[in-house]
Every structure is written in C-alpha cells, then in structure tokens.
Amino acid sequence: MTGPVLDIRGLRIALPKGADRPFALAGLDLSVNAGEIVCLVGESGSGKSLTAGAIMRLLPEPHVHVAGGAILFEGRDLLALPEREMKAIRGDRIAQIFQEPMTALNPQKTVGWQIDEVLRLHTRMDRKARRARVLEMLDLVHIPDPTSVHGAYPHQISGGQRQRVMIAMSLCLSPRLVIADEPTTALDVTTQLQILKLIRELQQKEDAGILFITHDFGVVAEIADRVVVLSQGEMVEHGPAAEVLNAPQHPYTRALITAIPALIPPKPRNFQGAPVVLRAQGLTKTFAPRGGLLGGKRRTVKAVDNLSFDLHRGETLGVVGESGSGKTTVSRIVTRLLEADTGAVEVNGKDLLACSPRELREMRRHIQMVFQDPMASLNPRKRVQDIIAQGPIVHGTDPATARARARDLLELVELSPAAATRFPHEFSGGQRQRIGIARALAMEPKVIVADEPVSALDVSVQAQVLKLLADLRDRLHLSLLFVTHDLRVAAQLCDRVIVMQKGEIVESGVTADLFADPRHPYTQQLLASIPGRGWTPPDLKTDAA
Amino acid sequence: QEPKRGGTIIVHMPSEQRILNPALRASTGVYNITGKIMEPLIDKTYDGPVGVLATEWSSTEDGLKITVKLREGVNWHDGKPFTCDDVAFSAMELWKPLLNYSSTLQQYLESVDCTDDHTAVFNYSQPMPLDLFVAAMPDLGHPVPRHLYEGTDIMKSEYNTAPVGTGPFRFVEYERGQYVIAERNDDYWRGAEYPYLDRIVWRFIPDKSAAAAAIEAGEIHESGFNGISMADLQRLSEMGGFDVGTQGYENNVAHSTVEFNHRNPILADLKVRQAIYHGLDIDYAIQTIMRGYAKPGRGPIPSAGGANYTDDVPTYAYDPELAKRMLDEAGYPAGADGIRFKLRHRPAPWGEYTQFWAEYFSQAMKEIGIDVEILTNDAPGFLNGVYRDHDFDTANGWHQFRSDPAVSTMVWLRSGSPEGTPWSNQFGWQSDEMDQMIDAAQAELDPAKRAERYHEIQAKAMAEIPVIFAIEHPFISVTTTKLKNHHNTPRWNSSSWYDLWLDE
Amino acid sequence: MTAATTDLPRAEAPRAVTLWRRFARNRAALLGLFLFGLVVLMALTAGLVEPVDPLRRAGDPLTRPFTDWAVPLGTDQLGRDILAGLFHGARISLLVGVLATLLSIGIGVLVGALSGFFGGWVDDVLMRVTEAFQTIPNFVLLLSLVAILGSSIEYITLAIAIVSWTAPARMVRAEFMSLRHREFVDAARNLGVSNASLIFREILPNALPPVIVYASVIMALSILLESALAFLGLGDPNFASWGNMIGQGRSVLRTDWYCAAIPGIAILLTVLSFSLLGEGLNDALNPRQKKT
C-alpha cells in the first residue's frame, strides 16, 4: 500500500455562535500510515474528539460542522462521499473505540449481538459463521470465557472487559483505520496497561493505522509512533514520539510535559515527633442490602476492613489503590459523612464517630474535605463568596466578616477577589477546585481530607493545584489525607502512602521506600502498570515560566 | 288506525332503579319499569279510577272496613293463580311495614281478611276515607306473589330485582347499569290480543345530552319525567317526528318550591317572605327554566288536584320595587354595598332545573338586595343539611303531588314530623291552627266538605307562605310518533302499557 | 503562572437574562406566554373592562353572540352575559389553577423532600402514603372530598390540591435522592450545616426546576378537573367559572352551542398556554435537551 491510510489537510471545524472560539479546529494537518499509531494529544477542549467526529462524519451537525479542508481516506475525500457510501465505510473500513466502555455499549443488547451487528451490517455471512467470528474476536482480545461473555449484557462484565469488547467490535472486519478516543482513560492503571498492550499487539497483527486520542503523556510514551499536539484547536507540534517527548519544541508542549509529575518521590521528612492529629482505628464498613425480609438477596460488599492509620501534624498521607478498593469509603468515614460499622476516628484526641450530632457539628471545623469533582461539589445556585463563607457562618461568624474573609481566601488560593460574586459554572475546572480548597480552608481545619482532588483536571491545571496544596500545607501546617488512584500524583505529594486492595491495607510506608522497594505483589503490579514508567520526562525546568 | 302486533320499544331511564318492587319502593322510577310487570289493584284513567286486579270496592259507613273484590282468572307469571292471600300478605307484610309513604297511609290498618279467594277486607282502627284509599291504590297498591316471598327475608328477596307479577309483560333480564328487558306475557288476563308489543327495553342513560342524541338517532322511543334537558325537549318538539308534551302526567304534577328556615328571625318575618315572593319573576322563570311547560303555583294543591284545588287565594305579583319597599319596612335597609342581608341557600340536587332555580333565585334576590350564597350538595348532603341539621336559610327543590293532598303536600305544612324526615315540615314553621285544619280535612269522609277544607288550607298557606309553591308543573315526555296509544292515562309512564303499539 | 490562574472567564449575563434568552428562542413558548398574559389580563380587568356582574340578568336569555352589543358574546339560559363570564371565569380558573398548584406543590415538596432526604423508614412511610393516594383513582377521591367538604370554590381548590400532590412529591423525591449524594451536599454537611438548611437551602433550589416545569401540568390539570366537576354539577355556582359555563351550556349545546363552546375554547387555550409555557420553561431550564 502506498501513501497514508488517513490524510487530513487543513481541517477546520466551525463551532456555533456564542461558543468560546469560532473554530474548534483551525487547520489541522495529520496523516496516519498503515501499521502506525499516531497520538493526538491535547488538553480538554482542544478539539480532539471533534477531529474523530469529523473523520467519521458524525459531528453534531448542523451547528458544529466542517468548515474547510479535506479528509482523505485511502486517497478518497470522505467529506465528499454520499452518506450511503459513508455508512458502508463506518464500522467496516474505519472503526472507532470510545472512552466510556459502559455507556458506549447498548445496555439492552448482549455483547455478542452488538459485535454481531457489525458483521450483519457489512457482510453477508450467515448466522453460524458470524457467531464463530464473534467468538474468535472475543478470544482474540483475551476474554477468558468467550461463550459466556457472548451472551452477557454489558453491565454483567467488568470495565476492562467491556473495553475489550469494544476493541473486538471495532477490529472484527479488519479496518484500515481505527480511531481510539481516550480508550483507557476510564480504566484502572493495571487494566489500562493491558488494554494498551492489546491495542499494540492487534495493530501489529492487523497492520491497521491507529489514530489514538489521549490527554496523557504517559500513555503517549507507552504507545505512540508519532505525536500530534493540539492546543485550543491549533496544531502546535508534531513529530516522532521520541522527539516530541524528549525534546519538545513548542512552549505549550514543554509546559505540558513539565507539568507531568515525575515518578520520583520527595525526600522523606521526619514526623516521628509531631503530634498525631488524626487516628483511625479498626475501621470497618460493610455495604449490606437494605430492606431485610422483603429486599431479596444481594451480595454484601466489605468496602473497608479493619483499617487503622495515624496522620501526624503537617504530614501528607496518601491512600492509593484501584477502583473499588475502598478509598472513597475511608475518606467519607473519616469525615463521618458515612457511618462506619465499627472503629474509631480520633481527631484532636476526641472520637469523631462517638460524637452526638451537636458535638459532631462542632468537631467538623477540625476536619475538612476537598472533593473530586470540582463542579459537583459546589452548589450551582450559590455565589462563590457564600459557598466559602457558609461554614464560618454556620459556626457563628458574623456574615459580613465571613464574606470579607472569603475574599481573602480567594487571594490565598490565587483567584481574583472579583470571583466572589460569581456562580461556580462561570469558572474553569482548576479554578473551581481552588474554590473548593478555599472553602475547606475557611474553617481553619487541622486536617484536610482530599478525595482525588486533581483527577478530573488536565495535567497543567493538576500541577498547579497540587503545587497550591503543597504550599498551603507547608504554610498552614495542615495535615492531608490524600486519596488518589494516580501513583504519579501520590509520589509527588505524599510523605507516606497506604496501598489498599479490596478494603484492606496491603502495604504502607514512607513513599520513597515503598516506590523503591515494593513488597506486596499488588503494589508491585500497580507500580509496574504506570503508563510511561520507562520514560522520565526531560528536565525542562529552566524554561518553565 | 288498526293496532299492529309486535315490535320492541326502548324507553329511556335517566337513573338506574335498583329495586324493581313497587311494593317496597314507591317511586315513579320504579313504576316506570315495574308498572308493566306488576299491576296495582286500581289504576287511574282520565275517567276516574278503574279496577285492575280489583273489580269493585266499597266502604262501611264508619270508614273502618273497606271491602275489595278481586279479579278472577288472573295468574302470576309463574303460573300460580292470583288470590286474596297475595293481597293480604302484601298489605300486612310489605305495604304497611316496608313501603315508604304507605306506612303513613296504612298506619291504622289492623288486618286484611280473606272472606273468599277473591274478596279482601281491609280493617282499620281509624276511619279511612274510601276516596283516599282509591286515590292511593294506583301507587301504593301493588300485590306481590305470596308464595315467592313468604318465609324469606323480604328486603333481600331475589324477586325484588327480578319481579314476578301479573302484568302484560314478564321480566326477562336486568343488566345492571345498562338495561332491563321485559317481554310479552302470552297468558295476560285481558285476553290474547294484549299486549301489542313483543318486548320493552328500559335503557339507563344518565347523561341528558347523550339521551337526547340517542332519541334523535332513533335508538330510543320514549323518554319521560323530564329525562332530557328542556332545551332539547323544545328542539325536538320543533323538529317533527316527536310528540313532546305534558299529557299523561296529570297524576304526577310537581311543585317547584322555595323553602324557608323559619328559625332564622329574618325569615320568620312574614313581610320578608312576602317581599321575597314579590321579588321572584315567576313568569320569567317559567319561560326560561321550564320553557313554558308550567303554571304559577297557587299553594300546596296543584290545579291537577281536582276538586280539592282552588285558585281563589292571595297571590304575589312580580314587583321588585314593592319588594324592596317591604324589606325596608321590615327593618332591613340596603347597606352601602346594596346588600340588606345574606342567605345561605341549599338547592336540591335533582338535576338541571333545581340547579337553575337556585341560580335564578340568587339572581333575583340580588336585584332586591339580598345576597344569596348557593351551597351545592349531593342528595344525602342536601337532605341532611335541610331536614336534619336545619343548616340553611332557604332551600329549593320540587315535590311531587301524589293525587291526594293527605298523602303528599300536607306534610309540608303539618308540624310534628320527627327531625330528619325528608320532605316534611322541618322548616321551623308551626301553626296549631293549620295542624288542626289538616287533621280535620284528612278525617273528613264527605268529598265536598273535604274539598272545602282543603281550599281553606290552600288560602292560608298562600297568605302565610311557610313555603313558596312557586311553580306547578307536570313532567314532560318526548315520544317518537311511531308509538301509538301513548300517554293516554293520567299516570301513563307508571301504567301497564297493555294497549301501546308500535307503527313501523 | 499565578497571573494565568487569576484570569477569570468573562462574566456571564445574569441568570434571568440567559433564561429569558433561551426561553424566547422557542416561538411556541412565546405564544404560550402571550396567551397566558392574555388570560391574566382578563382576570385582572374583569369587572373593569366588562362592568357587568356575570351572574346578573344582562339581557334576554340565549341571545346569540354579535347580535346585541350590550352583550357582545351573547347570553346564557338565565340571561347572563357570556363575555362577563369569560372575564370573571378567567379569574376563577386562574385562582383555582394557581392556588391548587401552589398547594399541591407545597405538599409534594415537603413530602418528597423529607422522603428523599432522609430515606429509610421516613421514606418508607411517606412513600406508602403517597402510593395510597396514587392508588385511589384521583377523580373518585376528588368527588369524595367535594362530597365531604361541599362545593365551595375554596374547598374545590383544596380538594384538587389534595389529589394532585403525589406527582410532584415523587419528582422531588427522585431529585433529592440523586442530589443528596452530590458532593456539594456532602460539602455543606461537612461544614456542619443542619439538616433543615441542607434540605431547604442546599438541595431544594436545585431540585425545583423540574417541579416548576411540572407546575404547568398541574395547573392545566387543575383547570380540567374543576371543569369536570362543574360538568357533573359539583362546581361552585356562586362564581362564574368556565367549567360551570360549559356544564350548564351543554344542555343547550344543540341549539345554542356558543354557551358551551366559548368557555370550552377558553379552557382549551388556557391549558394550551400552560403547556406551551411549561415546555418553554423546560427547554430554558434544561439546556441539555434543547436543540436550536
């Protein structure tokens, strides 16, 4: 085959009036050759998904539409094809894998049916042959028991398996081009690594071209042959993976790469002498089905099992583990947003879990929380200053004083005080998270519990927020209980980490020691799965702004 | 025209009659159906009373014994012969203890003796005027077959909804909520040529507009007792193909009344009541509400009341100015807002025109400065509110005149009915003089003297206005012209229709 | 980097303005607003523009419309002015609609909020009660209530509210169930905010939009229910309501159809205006569903 499979020239996508910019994509040139993985990298909103949509001709027309350029697929301009021919190409010659494996599959059809649909739409195979092919594909993507998964509904299999099914579905007609839009973002690190490996493996076997969309340079390092970097719809840099990763030219790329947390833990600090501000003892939480006699049987989940830890003043304790390991449950028990079955949480020497409702409200000022989703954690109908001042007002501060202090806090978290009278939706993700932090600080707590505070943010923003948190912690002598699934983040911020699996602590220790010498196989596996762990981001500090 | 045999006619019933036994439930709705199946001892014609199951009747001088000769050769629909035993049983076990209205009439009935199979002697402990007995029999004198009722719980008998009688039609089917069917009785005592019709179906259609449509569409042949709205009656009468009129209801005349709660000191004042009467434009009401099918009322006895009626009574012409003056004089001047006082008015929920009456009353009273608030209620609410709780100032409704004042309208004027008795004098109005006049009239055996007494009562009632008998109106029926021999007796809808025929 | 982070996005127009813009994009909704405005205007000016008492005799009974300019839309069987009835009826219909809606939503919000917020046995008990109310055919319950309370307009309104609160209650409950696990609620709880404040200050404002949209449905249903009651002769005759007018007009439907048709069309247009308004509000409040 000569020439690239996909050749995009000067692609421009127009956004409707009133959007933040007139073009979602302003002149993208990109080509994908057979047997090549091209990564399209960029921060949220940079136009990656719309590029994929344009290639598939599935943009939400008419208000978002291609305004110029050409998309050549095997030499033919897709933009000029009639819809009928385009339909024949979709799923057959070009296939797409989506980010959310749960929602991308029809919940009402079996997995087998959904893969089979591709064959039915594009081939004349009979039922038996199709079934055989589906089973073969399921086997190919390493699904343990293809026959049983064939008849299962999407909700009956795990996230990783769902993504495998998506991959099987997209590859079953050996397409020339596969567009993968953040196919691993929703997965655990260990699963992510398996899926990345699978994509690599299949791509080599099938010799297809892959356009791989991601925001994660770790993933890029893991998989890319070539890289294209997008910023606000502009292509700022492109080239072979090694070059872009290790010697980025454009300042934007450099900024992005600088923001990636290095896998090198900070120097251990000593907290032996510091007082314990938070002590959890024997925490256990089982989720049992409600309803008793009439509720029927459901399995019970032991989300947290006999968990104990200490947090010293000024220290940051990381809680890491895969999805479902019980991290969130711990953070919610510790703040008593969730009642534990047994155990004690001592804050300031007093057991929080034994407090009466009245005492509890008093105690709450000592232990505050920063939430994962910066949008969901701010009441959309309240102004920023009221959100921040609410806590102090509840605890008796005069409202005017509390609001004045709220404006000070905004400055402390590096936001303009002009923000005070706005509503949360008028802010970007990172800014919202700062508001969340300010709200926690307004209570002058001793301990801040942060549940994945940066995992919804882009890397550059993530870096800023982490830095802010570290600053504040040191300035205000805060203690942090930091819950994260991202080991890079944990490595950067935490003095100590505990590793959780299925509600239990499998290993804990000083971060540097633990990363250097993991004991437990689970920890080892986690560490080995970090994408791009073989790649150390180049030291570009000198250039950083 | 020569009568034709055969055919099915369909009759409209606005409401369902659940009990089909005229010896248990005295109401026109029940007669409308069961009149064809069960026959009374005596019926009424335009020429006066005629025997049906009775052939002759006479009374002793003292009025304590009434002898009734019964028709021979009459069989019940199940083939058993009709005898005096049936009459004696019905009178003692049903008419006296169980039949509404009849209990008052027969309260002094001691026993019924059967001197032979076809002679019944009614023994009374107080004199019973023969006229009264005869006048009451068409409604309150339906015998039931003793052999089917004796020894059972009469109220729960299956024959109460599947009547067995001696009439020209025998009961076939009662489909609840839909219809009742009766078919020709081949063994009818009047002879093989009767009845002419093969079958009668009574169809229940509660909605008046739908019923009018059904008549117009030819699905129904007759609708009586104002079963469809006055507007539709008028329209159909102008359309052709239908006979619309009041003939056949001479025995079923009703009064539209306005009732006062005399416990209210304002209304206890005769002047106020007179003013109210003067404030009512009766002719306007007759034209708009009754579409002209009515006359102004002249007291408790309607013009259909025969000799007992007189129109030589005081009347109250429509004169709002006079009414206002009278109210001023009575000490109720209009306030700043033009209102003199407020009345709470309960209309009887007997359909469209009692409702209209209430609204007209309210409208008319406003003109003379009386604010009337209408309290809408359903039947139990109305009966309770007016007759038990006396929770009203004024009320309106209609009341049927049952051919003799003694068994009907006198209860409106006579005091002494226990609290809660519907359609009795619960208005807080009492006049010993009136009570005596009523008792005397009832006990009077000489028809001429009796009539004289009732004329006096009528005049007194018009002078003192315990109740305004505003309008007297017969009922109105609509019949397709295909029906022949219809409405040819004064209680035609309740009669047996043995001579009704269909010209198709 | 500090400079970059303090850079706020440009301030947005006030909420009301954006809402209005979104609302105004929908032409049908504007029509609804127009009709609604018309009805409100009629209700407000009843007695001013149309000085006749709607229950008084204003002319000969059953005068046809446009024949006598003293009674432009004619008169009914008792000679009452239909135009005056239309104006005053607007007042009654709106009053019944608005009050019944407010009441039923009040009850619904309270029940739904408690049920959804606390869950557990509170939810169990309240939901059983709600189910009970939903199981009894609402119109039969309405008839029973009217039989008990009587047919005065206040009681009719109350009765309509009593039979219509279940839907908003379920709606609020569902909203509360999903909102109470939102992080902002946890955040407020974590600040020591009391349950009452959580319910009424934090969650309720966020739970209201769908209920506000649904209010238009209740409003429409209230008017329809009132007219059905009047049709069965259980309306309040002391006021000229459209339902009463239809109920009485139907007996002359065949000869003087305008007596029922004029108020019938008024009901239809009013209910239509509520529905259109509701859909417009829905589009404005849930921009996710809107398409241009």
Add this chain to the structure above:
Amino acid sequence: MHLSQVLSYALRRLLQAVPVVLLIMVGTFLLLKMAPGDTVDALVGDMGGADAAYIEKLRAEYGLDQPVWVQLWRYMAKIVQFDFGWSFVYEKPVATILWERLGTTLLLMGSSLSLAFTIGVVLGAVAARRAYSLTDNMISTLGLVFYATPSFFLSLMMILLFSVKLGWLPVGGVKTIAAFHTGWAHVWDVALHLIMPTAALSLIYLSFYLRLMRASVLEVVELDFVRTARAKGAGEARLMVHHIMRNALLPVVTLLGLQFSTVLGGSVVVETIFALPGLGQLAYQSVIQRDMNMLMGIIFLCAIIVVIVNFLTDLLYARLDSRIALR
C-alpha cells in the same frame, strides 16, 4: 427470569402492598364517614321520601346506627376474608356487582391505554426523529390540543358528529340492546360501542405518552451507545428499532403503571356520558349515594388492579431493561 424468581417477587410485592391497601381502606372509610348523610338518606332521596320510623328501621338494619369505629371494625373484619359485604343501594352482594362491572371497565381501560400507548409511542418517536421539523410541530401541536380538550367536551362533540349527524356509531351503552348478537357479530357490536368512549378517554393519555416518548427519544439519541451504533455504520431505521426504542420506552412504561388508577378516575365522566356500566360511574354513584361497602369494594378492587398492573409493568420493565434484576 426464572418462574420461581418471578413468583417470589410477586409474593414480595404483594406483602408490600398490604399496608398500602390497608391504609387506603381505613382512610377511605373514615373519610367517607365524614361526609354529611349516609346511604339511607340517599336511598330515601331516591325513593322520593319515607317516614321517620321507616328511616330508623333501615338505618338499624344496615348497622348505620353503630359508632363509626364499630362499623369500621366490622367492615375490616370482613374484608380480610375477602367478603365485600352487601350493597344497600343495590340490595345485592357487592362482589356480584363488582364482577358484573369489571369486564366493561377492564375492556375500556385496556383498549384506551393500549391505544394511547401504542399511538403515543409511535407518534412520539416519529416527532423526536424529526425534531423541530414541520412533522414534529404538527404532532406536538396535536398532542397539546388533545391534552387541553376536556374529555367531556370531546365526547359530546363526537356524539354529535358520529352518532347524530353521521349515524355511524351508537350513542352509548356497551352493546345493542335486544339485538342479541352472538359470536363475532357480538364482538363487532361491542367494538363499535367502545370506539367513542375509548377515543375520549385515551386522547389525553395519548398526549402524555407522546410528549414523554418524544423527550425520552431525544435524550436517548444523545447517548454514547447510539453514537457507537452510528460508528458501526447502522442506518437511521436500524438505530431507531434496535438501539433507541427500547431504551426510550423505559420511562414511558413506568408512567403506564402509575397512571392506571388515574384512568379509572377519568372514566367517571366518560362512562357517565356514554352510559357505560363501568366501575368509574359506579364509584361516582357510590360516593353520592354513600354506598360505603360498594365504594370500599371498588377501591379495594382498584388497589388490587393497580398492584397487579404495577407488578406487570415491573415485569415488563425487567424484560425491557436487562440491567434490572427483580428485587
């Protein structure tokens, strides 16, 4: 779904329904006792009057002279044995009358709801697929007009047009009386009689379903898996049938179960106009005649029907939604 699962689910639902039904029964009983007057008043009103002694006798015979609590207790003691008692208005056992009326009601409700559901869903889907087009506007407007037309108004207009003017359809009743049709002729006859009442009753629900379906389809169309299906090369028809419909139906099915009792209420007016001997009219009559036993019987029956219908919609829901396991 296994049969045993369904059965145990049914049992659980039944147990859950018990307190609700009890609540309803006691509540209704006490509520109606607050109404002024009782059956005897209504009966006497119906008869055109009676004297005081007669009235007292009736009241004693019906047990209405007892205190309310005694009456309630007696009633509840009977109802738990499924004895509905005696209707004083009809002088028949309540159960007999209910049984006679149930058929008509089920027929009317079944035909109205299924008609409303099918047509509503189809129109809603069509409207959503052509959202904001002329077709959509027409369908939506039609839906709104249906919704805004009082059913009694519609019924009267239909009678006028189809029965009186055109003479196509019978005015009311469930069958041609005294025609004694049998077999298919009977079925056809009944169907003819039900056309107008069904239409009158179903239009408002049709517009409900239409609007809900339209919104639901618009929502589902935005979901990821529809995009996936598009990316597979599926055409619009296929998308609709296989991917959108079933998911979009779910909220509509929920509404179907919830609305059953509302339909029964709505049928009061329609049954009155079309003289259909159904439960709706019976309920209305029972209220105004204070026929407690009858009304309680109807409400009990209605509760049972609602429980059954909800159970069936749950089953249907579980069939439609693979994610739902019966709990």
